[in-house]
Structures are given as C-alpha cells and as structure tokens.
Amino acid sequence: MKNLIIYLFLLLTVQGFSQQQNQIEAKISNQGKTIEVVQHIQxxxxxxNDLLELxxxxxxxxxxxxxxxxxxKFSDEYNRSFHLSSKKERSTTEIHQISDSENSVLEYYRRESQPDILHLKLKNPLKPNQxxxxxxxxxxxxxDAKFTKFGWYNENKIILKNCFLSVCSFVDGKFTNQSENNLDDCTTNYADYFIKISTEKPYFITTDLDELTKTDNQLTLKGINRNTFSIVLETxxxxxxxxNEHVKAITNIKSKNLxxxxxxxLIDRITTFVAQNLGQSKQEKIVVSNEDYEREPFYGLNELPAFISPFNEDFIFELKFLKTYLNNYLYSQLHINFRKDHWILEGIQHYFxxxxxxxxxxxxxxxxKLADFKILKGYKIINMPFSEQFLYNxxxxARKNLDQPIGYDKDLLIKFNEKIAGKFKAGLLLNYTSSLLKEGxxxxxxxxxxxxxQVSKHVTRENFYQLFSSDSTANFWLKNLVEKDEITDLKFKxxxxxxxxxxxEITSSHDYKLPFTYALYKDKKLIERVQDTIIKSKKLSFNQKQYDYIELNDQNLLPEWDNKNxxxxxxxxxxxxxxxxxxxFKDIENPKYSQIFFVPTxxxxxxxGILLGMRINNRSVIDKPFTFSLTPNYSTKTNTLAGSTGFTYTKNYKNSGFFNTRYGLGLTRMHYLPDAFYTKITPSISFNFRNKDLRKNEGxxxxxxxxxxYQEKSAFVKQQNENYSVFNLRYNYFKSELVNQFSYNTDLQIANSFSKLSGSIxxxxxxxNNRYITLRGFGGFFMYNDNKSSNFFSFGVDRPSDYLFDYPLLGRSESTGLYSQQFVYGEGGFKSKLNQRFANQYIFTLNAxxxxxxxxxxxxxxxTYKSRNLAPKYVYDSGIHLNLVQDYFELFFPVYSSNGFELNDKNYGEKIRFVVTLSPKILTSLFTRRWF
Known part of the structure; x- marks a missing residue:
C-alpha cells in the first residue's frame, strides 16, 4: 500500500512531462541472474487514427x-562467443501475462525475422488522444555480459540496460521497430520511469536515475523524460x-598511477569544457563506466602494449573519460533516431x-613520447599531430574501397566503419564544415x-542541415558528404x-563548387594560406621567385581520398x-616525398633453408593504386640468391557491385630441388565483384x-618438364560468415600438351547444437592430354603436383619424408596416400x-578417378582431424581407408598429414574478416 501511494504521488507530480510512463517493480533472484518483473506502461x-496494436x-x-x-551480426563478424555459448549463458524473456486497464488479458506475438520486438494486440482500440x-x-x-558488456557478470556484479520492455519509437503515427544489434542505440519515445528494485542480498547500486528511497535490499528510483538508463549492482x-556546478559525474574508470x-x-576540466561548448546537461548525474569505454574504446590508444607506455597516465585517463562522457552526455541530450542519425552524435563527439x-x-x-626518440624522428606516423590520425583512419x-556513407543506418556499416572509420569521418566532416564558417x-x-x-520530441538530420541553410556552400557540402559515397580529390594537372x-592548373574530382585552401611556402616557412573555391578546374599564377612550393589542403581539413598529389x-x-x-619498415604516406620502404623478411x-632478405617496396600503411615490390633473399642452405618481384595496379569502382580491376606482373625465383631453380613469370588481370551491402561478405x-x-635441369630427377606455359582462367564465388560458408569455383587451363577443366564447391x-559440418566436392577432367609417360600435369588425389607453383609447399618435390606429408586443400583432397596418387583423365571426390x-x-x-589404360578407381579414407588453427596449423590422423586399417601400420607416423602456413597473411586474414 505504501509503494502504491508513492507511485500515485509521483505520477501526479510529473504528469505534464511525458506522454509515456513506466512503473517497474523488479525482484532480482537466482544470484542476480533472474528478474521477476511487473511493469505498468502508459x-x-x-x-x-485508432491503434489496434502496440x-x-x-x-x-x-x-x-x-x-x-x-x-x-555476430556471425557476420566471426564472433564465436555467442554461437558457441550454452543455453544458460543466453538470455530469455518469459511473458506470463499482459492485461489492459480493464484487466482483459491481451495476446501478443513475435515475428521470426524480428523476435526481439513484441507486438501487442489490443482488445479495445486506442482512440486518438486516449x-x-x-x-x-x-x-x-x-x-552473460561477455556478449555486450551488459547483463550478468557474476553474482557480485550485474549491469541492467535495455533489459526491460519499452515502447518502440512512435513517430508520425508509425512504430520504428529496430532490433538489438549490439550498437547500444535503443531509440524509444521519452518516458518517465519509476522503478522499485528488490534484491536477495545487499548491493551497492550505481545509476544515472534519481534515488528516492533506499534500504539494504530495496531501492526506489525515478527518471523524468528519459530515453535510457543503466543500473549497476555490485557487492x-x-x-x-x-x-561541480555542471554535473555529478560517477565513474569507475581508473588509473593506477593517477x-x-x-x-x-581532469574530470572538472572535461565537464566544464563540454558544458561551455554544448551547454548544461539536462541530467543531474552522468555515469561514465569503464564498461561503456570498453564497448567503444579509442582505438589505437587501447591497442598499444603496456610496456611501451608512450602516453602519460593522465592523458590516457583523460581521453578515456572524455570520449565516454561525451557519448553519454550526447545520448541523454539528443532526441534523434540513434540508428539512422548516429553520425550526428558521433560527429559532434569526435569534433570536440x-x-x-x-x-x-x-x-x-x-x-x-615515442616521438622523442631520435631514431624515430623520420617517421611521419610517429611524429604527426595526435588528431591527424582521424584522417588516416x-x-x-577509403583506399580499400570499403568506405561507406556515414548517413547509412548504423547496422548497415561493416565493423571497421561502425567502430572506427565512420566516427572519425563524421568528426572530420564537421571540422571541415566549421572551417567554411566564421570563427565560433x-x-x-x-x-x-x-x-x-530540449524542446522537440523528435529531431532528424534535416533539422541539423537546416542549421546551415544561411550558408549554401556549407549546407550543400555537409549534406553531400553525409549522404553520398563520393571520392573527393584535388590534384595538380x-x-x-x-x-x-x-x-x-588544379583539378577537382567534382563538377560543383568545392571550397578549399592552399598554402605557399618559402624557405620551409609558411608565407600565406588562402581560402578559395574550385569548380572542376582552376588556374593559379604566382611569381616563381616569391615562393618555393605550394600545398593544397595543407591542414587536411577537407577529407580527401589522396593527398599525395x-x-x-x-x-x-x-x-x-x-x-x-x-x-x-613502414610509415604513413608523406605527400612531400616519394617513399621507398625496406622491410626485413x-x-x-x-x-x-632459411631465406633472409629485404622487401623493397612503396607500400605504406595506407593502400595505394600502384605498388611494386622487390624481395631479394639469401638462401642459407645453398648460399645463393632467390626471391621475387612484381607490381600491381588497382582500379576501384565506387557504388558498384563491380568492386575493382587489378593488373599485375609477378616474378618468382626459388629452388624446387636441391640443385635446381624454377622461375615463374605471371602477367595477370583480375575482375573483382562484391555485394553492394558490404556486411554481406559475398563476392x-x-x-x-x-x-x-622455366625449370633448371636437375640430377635428382630423370625426366622433367623443364619449360612450359599455361593459360589459366578462373572464376570464384564466395559467401562467408561464421554460421554459413559457401563457395564454388571453376578453373580452365590450356597448354601445348594438355587442356583441362575443373571445379570445386x-x-x-x-x-x-554447436556442431559444424564441412563439405567439399571436386571434379575435373582433361579435354586433351599428350603427357603419356608423366603425371606432372595430372590431377592429384591426395596432394596437387603444383606445377603452377601456387601452393606454399615446403618440400614441393618430395615423395617421402616429413615434407611429403604436408597437406594442402586442393584437387582430390584425400588425406591418406593411396597407391595410385594421380589421375590423367578425370577425378570426382567428396570431402567431409x-x-x-x-x-x-x-x-x-x-x-572415383581414372587414368589412361587403367581401370577406374573407387576409393575412400577416414580419420581424425585436429583443426587447431584453421588454415594455419592442422593435423590429420588416418584411421581407415582403401589401404586398410591404417593404425596397424608400423610406420604410422609417416601417414600423419599436417597443414602448416608460415605466411603472416593467413593470420592477418583471421583478423580482417572480422572487421572488413
């Protein structure tokens, strides 16, 4: 009865503030894992119009x-934690009953495509203004909190956020139904909250809501005109x-030596800075948690190992608090759709x-402090201003052709754009817009x-654009760079x-008015900086004795695709x-130099044996269209030089399923036998396609x-194909994510002595149930084959002969010994070494x-496979596969095959197959598939 009186009093005192009100009574039990909830929603x-559903x-x-x-989303990003989790680690909401004010029990339903939206059927239509x-x-x-940082950590720590029911955002007579996507962007209509929490044991409770009453095991909270809240319970x-006079900041972001x-x-300086630049917070309290920071860290700062410690403790603490405080401040102040117009919050956050x-x-x-080391003085990436990393992120x-408009809904962005590049791009855009206006x-x-x-219930990007309507140039560019994915580039022609x-003569990538600046230098000193505009092209004339050089966009205010020109x-x-x-090693691009890098290999x-060398190339940290590489290596086993060289030119296509065209020429010279080199020369062109929806990893x-x-003669083999040329046409399709991966390819090869067609799926x-199955099918046949006495160009049943030198074989010519046991995923794909290991007519296999x-x-x-003058073979094998690091280190233990029960073989160790890759690109791909 006492609680009912409190609720009635609160409702009467704040009736005018909100069109929605929530009363929540929550009893936390089962060591904090379970909450029994009774919730009244107005x-x-x-x-x-009448509403029949809510x-x-x-x-x-x-x-x-x-x-x-x-x-x-977890599957798209190869996040295994959720899909391999147990049922007890996952959440659930069990609805017992829903009723209206007349105590009529109401029905509800969920759509399979959007199970986290509850649709309530009303028995009595809700009339206009009712x-x-x-x-x-x-x-x-x-x-379990490991999925999103919200939820149950253990019996001593719980974070409640977005765990209670809330009305979907209701704008212009329609509900905006947006599913949870681990973006912390729940958009709801503002409401008044009155929450009573009961616990089995005492907790310290931290929240941005206002406390009304408190005992050891019970707490009553209030939040007026709120779109979100969080409650932390800790023992x-x-x-x-x-x-201070601006806000009460509550934080658990710590620093050991501060x-x-x-x-x-530092906290006073940050909160004062935000209040002076953006205004007072409408909330008296703002919680700035380490968990919030870990969800959205300042990438780069958090990746450096602790032993390097290039930044002072106060700076690290300051940046962590600043970023998280700005995020939570803006989230409480803005009445936008945080999924559609996320760039407004992120742009303002990163601008400040x-x-x-x-x-x-x-x-x-x-x-x-790494910039203080003399040995690092020549590296631009080390010595550039801290905020210049916004541009390079x-x-x-952009250089990978994976840039997306920041105006996209946030759940359409790939992970790197969502977490890093899109936020920095939004900050750069607002910084550029600021440069077009008068100071302040x-x-x-x-x-x-x-x-x-503060006075409008629903604010959109159009309201933001409208701020700059008096300046047509700023308004145009702001809207254009938000909505479109266009390359912006200035260059000298x-x-x-x-x-x-x-x-x-200066040219622009756009055929409309573009504001820009250029700077003039003499004796390495800035003489003059001029603000100008350009439409497609512009000519500038100077007395050549007056200046030494000119630089466009010298302050990087305009987010350009290429500043080297x-x-x-x-x-x-x-x-x-x-x-x-x-x-x-490597460095970031420096537009004032033609850079050559030396990377030990x-x-x-x-x-x-061990090949020690140096890769000489022009590949900086950021991709560029034209790259070359020369890698001379010293062979420690033969005391000779080996290595490779090549170049590529990549032409990207924006806003198209046609992703890019890549032209290449490569040359490799290595030993294929102890006393003989092979030389491979490969001119190539590839056409790459990718789904316009970059989140679908499909291409x-x-x-x-x-x-x-060209192969040198060797004393180790009697007969060999010394020199040959093969025309190769390949088509490959892939669609890949954690739960489902599907691919197929076809391969056509034509040479003087053979022609064959193959394909795999x-x-x-x-x-x-967390089990996974892998299936692979391969088939191929020769259209003609004049190699009657050699299997050099034949299909391999358990290992390709690799006459195109495509596979990273450690001992490519070995037929016995450890190196012959290396397995590569190609052609027949068998793990057991069979008596007849090649097919020179056709082959069809299935691997599972x-x-x-x-x-x-x-x-x-x-x-099954067949060779000339031999009967068709029907074969099988089976065994145990230890998939320790997929594609990097794997072991195969044959058990039973067409050879018989292989475990009985006294030389069983020679039958074990292994996958090992020494290339760092394989490990790198395990990272990039999560982010790109």
Missing amino acids: FLNTTT DFNDWNYALSTKKSAIAN MGTYTFSYTVTLP ENSYESFN NEYSRVI IKKYIDEFYPDMKAFG FLLM EFDSKLKEFIALN KRKRKNEVIEF NFKKFKTNLTGNKPLKFTF GEFNFYD ENILIRQVYV GYRKLFE SLNIWNWIEIYGDIG
Whole structure:
C-alpha cells in the first residue's frame, strides 16, 4: 500500500512531462541472474487514427535465439562467443501475462525475422488522444555480459540496460521497430520511469536515475523524460562521484598511477569544457563506466602494449573519460533516431575530442613520447599531430574501397566503419564544415542544435542541415558528404612557366563548387594560406621567385581520398618534384616525398633453408593504386640468391557491385630441388565483384593469367618438364560468415600438351547444437592430354603436383619424408596416400568433416578417378582431424581407408598429414574478416 501511494504521488507530480510512463517493480533472484518483473506502461495515442496494436522493444530476448539480428551480426563478424555459448549463458524473456486497464488479458506475438520486438494486440482500440495503461508480468533471465558488456557478470556484479520492455519509437503515427544489434542505440519515445528494485542480498547500486528511497535490499528510483538508463549492482563498490556546478559525474574508470586529486582536476576540466561548448546537461548525474569505454574504446590508444607506455597516465585517463562522457552526455541530450542519425552524435563527439586535444595538448604526437626518440624522428606516423590520425583512419577504408556513407543506418556499416572509420569521418566532416564558417559560428550552431533537442520530441538530420541553410556552400557540402559515397580529390594537372610567372592548373574530382585552401611556402616557412573555391578546374599564377612550393589542403581539413598529389615545387631539381625518402619498415604516406620502404623478411623451404632478405617496396600503411615490390633473399642452405618481384595496379569502382580491376606482373625465383631453380613469370588481370551491402561478405572473382615456368635441369630427377606455359582462367564465388560458408569455383587451363577443366564447391554449416559440418566436392577432367609417360600435369588425389607453383609447399618435390606429408586443400583432397596418387583423365571426390568436440573432428573422403589404360578407381579414407588453427596449423590422423586399417601400420607416423602456413597473411586474414 505504501509503494502504491508513492507511485500515485509521483505520477501526479510529473504528469505534464511525458506522454509515456513506466512503473517497474523488479525482484532480482537466482544470484542476480533472474528478474521477476511487473511493469505498468502508459501510452498516449497522438495520431488521428485508432491503434489496434502496440509494439515494444524486448531487446533482452534478442540474445535468446541464434536467429536474431544480433546473432546474425555476430556471425557476420566471426564472433564465436555467442554461437558457441550454452543455453544458460543466453538470455530469455518469459511473458506470463499482459492485461489492459480493464484487466482483459491481451495476446501478443513475435515475428521470426524480428523476435526481439513484441507486438501487442489490443482488445479495445486506442482512440486518438486516449491514454492506455497496460500491465506486463514477465521473467527476465539476463545474458552473460561477455556478449555486450551488459547483463550478468557474476553474482557480485550485474549491469541492467535495455533489459526491460519499452515502447518502440512512435513517430508520425508509425512504430520504428529496430532490433538489438549490439550498437547500444535503443531509440524509444521519452518516458518517465519509476522503478522499485528488490534484491536477495545487499548491493551497492550505481545509476544515472534519481534515488528516492533506499534500504539494504530495496531501492526506489525515478527518471523524468528519459530515453535510457543503466543500473549497476555490485557487492563491492567500484565507482567514485565527482561534483561541480555542471554535473555529478560517477565513474569507475581508473588509473593506477593517477591520484584522486589529479582525477578531480581532469574530470572538472572535461565537464566544464563540454558544458561551455554544448551547454548544461539536462541530467543531474552522468555515469561514465569503464564498461561503456570498453564497448567503444579509442582505438589505437587501447591497442598499444603496456610496456611501451608512450602516453602519460593522465592523458590516457583523460581521453578515456572524455570520449565516454561525451557519448553519454550526447545520448541523454539528443532526441534523434540513434540508428539512422548516429553520425550526428558521433560527429559532434569526435569534433570536440579533436578540439579538446588541439586546445589542451597542441603538441601531442600520434605516438606520444615515442616521438622523442631520435631514431624515430623520420617517421611521419610517429611524429604527426595526435588528431591527424582521424584522417588516416578514414583513409584506411577509403583506399580499400570499403568506405561507406556515414548517413547509412548504423547496422548497415561493416565493423571497421561502425567502430572506427565512420566516427572519425563524421568528426572530420564537421571540422571541415566549421572551417567554411566564421570563427565560433559553427560551435554556436551546435549549441542551437542541442537546445532544439530540449524542446522537440523528435529531431532528424534535416533539422541539423537546416542549421546551415544561411550558408549554401556549407549546407550543400555537409549534406553531400553525409549522404553520398563520393571520392573527393584535388590534384595538380599542369605546370607552365613564362618568364617569372608560373601557372598551376588544379583539378577537382567534382563538377560543383568545392571550397578549399592552399598554402605557399618559402624557405620551409609558411608565407600565406588562402581560402578559395574550385569548380572542376582552376588556374593559379604566382611569381616563381616569391615562393618555393605550394600545398593544397595543407591542414587536411577537407577529407580527401589522396593527398599525395597536393604538393608542387616551383622549381624542380634532379630528384623531381618530390625527393626520394628511404624508410626502414613502414610509415604513413608523406605527400612531400616519394617513399621507398625496406622491410626485413624471413621465409623457409626445404631446398633453400632459411631465406633472409629485404622487401623493397612503396607500400605504406595506407593502400595505394600502384605498388611494386622487390624481395631479394639469401638462401642459407645453398648460399645463393632467390626471391621475387612484381607490381600491381588497382582500379576501384565506387557504388558498384563491380568492386575493382587489378593488373599485375609477378616474378618468382626459388629452388624446387636441391640443385635446381624454377622461375615463374605471371602477367595477370583480375575482375573483382562484391555485394553492394558490404556486411554481406559475398563476392566473385575472375582471374585471367598466363603462367610461364622455366625449370633448371636437375640430377635428382630423370625426366622433367623443364619449360612450359599455361593459360589459366578462373572464376570464384564466395559467401562467408561464421554460421554459413559457401563457395564454388571453376578453373580452365590450356597448354601445348594438355587442356583441362575443373571445379570445386564448398559448404560449412554451424548448427544450433554447436556442431559444424564441412563439405567439399571436386571434379575435373582433361579435354586433351599428350603427357603419356608423366603425371606432372595430372590431377592429384591426395596432394596437387603444383606445377603452377601456387601452393606454399615446403618440400614441393618430395615423395617421402616429413615434407611429403604436408597437406594442402586442393584437387582430390584425400588425406591418406593411396597407391595410385594421380589421375590423367578425370577425378570426382567428396570431402567431409564433422566436429565432435571443440577443434577435434572426424573426416571422411570418397571418390572415383581414372587414368589412361587403367581401370577406374573407387576409393575412400577416414580419420581424425585436429583443426587447431584453421588454415594455419592442422593435423590429420588416418584411421581407415582403401589401404586398410591404417593404425596397424608400423610406420604410422609417416601417414600423419599436417597443414602448416608460415605466411603472416593467413593470420592477418583471421583478423580482417572480422572487421572488413
């Protein structure tokens, strides 16, 4: 009765603030894993039509099934934690009853395609301007917090966020139904919350809601006009409170070597900075948790190993707190759709992160104190200003042709764009827009936008664009760069001299008005910086004795695709417009130099031994269209030189399923026998296609190449094909994610002595019970084959002969010994070595494997093949597969095959097959498939 009186009093006192109200009574039990909930939700129909259904967010339910949107996202990003989790680690929402104000029991349903949205059927239509009250009785089982950082950590720590039902955002008479996607962007209509929490044991409770009453095991909370809230329950309090005239900041972000006084000073500076630039927080309390930071860290800062410690403790703490505080402040202030217009929050956040660093740390370098080491002075990546990394994080994706418009819904962005590049790009865009306006005008308009959100229930990007309607150029560019995925690039086209006058022609990638700046230098000093505009092209004339060089967009305010072509000397010398710069290892692009990199390399094969060398190339950290590489290696076993060289040119295509065209020429020279080299020369062209929806890791590839092979004669083999040329046409299709992987390819080869056609198809499926099956089929036949006495060009049953030198074989010519046991996934795919190991007419095989526990699998292969003048063979094998690191290190133990029971063989050790890859590209791909 007492609680009912409290609720009634609260409802009466805040009736005018919100059209929705939530009363939640939550009893936490089962060591914090389970919550019994009774929830009363009031909803006002603001339309002119009757409502027959209401829609509710039930994001807790999203982690109950492997068919939800968040489960699909985990699969797309190869996140194994959820799909391999047990049922007790996942969540559920069990609805007991839903009733209306007349105590009529209501029906509800969920759509299979969107199970975390609950659709409530009303018995009595909700009339225009009518308030409806609905009571929900349900049980919440919290998910393990390892999935999203929210939920159940252990019996001593629980974080409640988005675990209770809430009305879906209701705009213009329609519900906006957005599923949980691990984006922390639940968009709901603002509501008043009154929450009573009961626990089995005492907890320290930290929340951004207001506390009304509190006992050891019970707490009553209030939140007025809120779109979200979080509640942290701990048996040992990890949070500290810091108060000033702007806000009460509650945080558990710690720093080992930073005392409380220093933390107070830094937090006061940050909260004051935000209040002065964006206005007072409408919430009295803002929680800034380490868990929030870990969900959205400052990438780069968090990747450096602790022993390097290039930044002071205060700077690291400051940046962590600043980024998280700005995020939570803006989330509480903005009334936007956080999924559709996420770039507004992220742009403002990163614009002010940059501004804060530029104001308080103007001399801070990207790698902090590492810039003090003389040996690193020549590296631009080390010595560039800290905030310049915003540009290069954006360029990293733009050069890979994986850039996406920041105006896309957030759940359409690939992981790297969602977490890193898109946020930095949004900050760069706002910084560029600021440069087009008078000093202070942009910041003033951002304050206006924040104020607009305080008086308007629903704010969109159109409201944001409208802020700059008085400046047509800023308005146009802001909207254009948000909505479209276009390449922006300025470059010098021509340079003419006449007497003492020099004329530069500048071109733009756009045919409409583009504001830009250029800087003029003399004796390495900035003489003048000019703001100008360009439409397609522009000519600039100067007295060539007055300046030494000109640089476009020298402050990188405009997010350009390529800034290497922004620099031009007035006079050239023997080194041309840009002098050569030689750098050990890698560096970021420096537009003032032509960079050559030297990267130490190490390789190994049985014939050359350890190959030590140096890769000489022009590949910086950021991709570029044209690259070359020269890698001379010293063979420690033969005391000779080996190595490779080549170049590629890549032409990307924007906004098209036609992803890019790549032209290449490669040359490799290595030993294929102890006393003989092979030389492979390969001119090639490939056409690459990728689904426009980059989140679907789906693509196609067409490769056309001519492979020329020259082999030295060897005393180790009597008969060999010394020199030959093969025309190769390949087509490959793939669609890959954690749960389902599917691919197929065809391969046509034509040479003087043979022609053959082959193809393979692969499928991998992860089932609900955490078992996965892998299937692969291969088939091929010769159209003609004049090699009557040799199997050199034949299909391999258990290992390809690799006459095109495509596979990373450690001992490619070995037929006995350890190196002959190396297995590669190609052609027949058998693991047992059969008596007849090649086919010179046709081959058809099927390979299958099924995991029985973690990385332990059983495999089986069946097939048929035929060679000239021999009867067709029907073969099989089976055994145990230890898939320790897929494609990197695997072991196969044959058990039973066409050879018989192989475990009885006294030389069984010689039958074990292994997969080993020494190339770092394989391990790199395990990372890139998660992010790109």
